[in-house]
Amino acid sequence: MPVARRVLGESNAITLGMRRNYAQTLCTDPSATLDDVREAVTILEDTGRTARRVLGSAHPLTTAIEDHLRNARAALRAREPVPPEKLCFDPAVGFTGPPVNFPRGGEEQAERPSF
Numbered sequence: 770m771p772v773a774r775r776v777l778g779e780s781n782a783i784t785l786g787m788r789r790n791y792a793q794t795l796c797t798d799p800s801a802t803l804d805d806v807r808e809a810v811t812i813l814e815d816t817g818r819t820a821r822r823v824l825g826s827a828h829p830l831t832t833a834i835e836d837h838l839r840n841a842r843a844a845l846r847a848r849e850p851v852p853p854e855k856l857c858f859d860p861a862v863g864f865t866g867p868p869v870n871f872p873r874g875g876e877e878q879a880e881r882p883s884f
Contacts, residue, residue, distance in 0.1 A: 780823045782830060788816045789834050796841045806845045813838040 770787055777784045795801055796809040817838055820831040 780819055782824065785816055785820050785823075785830060785834070788812055789830070789837060792816070792841065793837050796837075796844055803845075803848055806841065806848060810838065810841045810845055813841055 770784075770791060773781075773784050773787055792809040792812040795805045795812075798805065801809075813834060817831070817834045820828065820834050824831050826832075
């Protein structure tokens with residue numbers, strides 16, 4: 770990839786597509802480490818910014834990069850340890866742990882949300 774970046778340039782659609790593919794491979798590899806997934810997110814963030822600037826937000830490559838970035842961030846959230854203070858509902862991130870429902874007398878316990 771360094772050769773493509775040097776020869777074609779950072780902003781070339783082929784280079785952007787190669788970086789997207791590399792990040793996707795890093796993220797979906799079953800033996801990927803947490804650092805690999807973090808690297809994939811970083812690559813996709815950088816590539817997404819460049820694609821939006823060069824190709825526009827409606828371009829298919831830009832939207833594909835943004836989709837992969839959402840998936841990579843979700844994979845990262847799923848693999849990172851959850852700090853104790855975020856173990857229920859955090860408005861900034863959403864549902865991060867089991868719900869705490871204490872039924873009152875005579876009430877049935879609420880169902881867990883399904884994702």
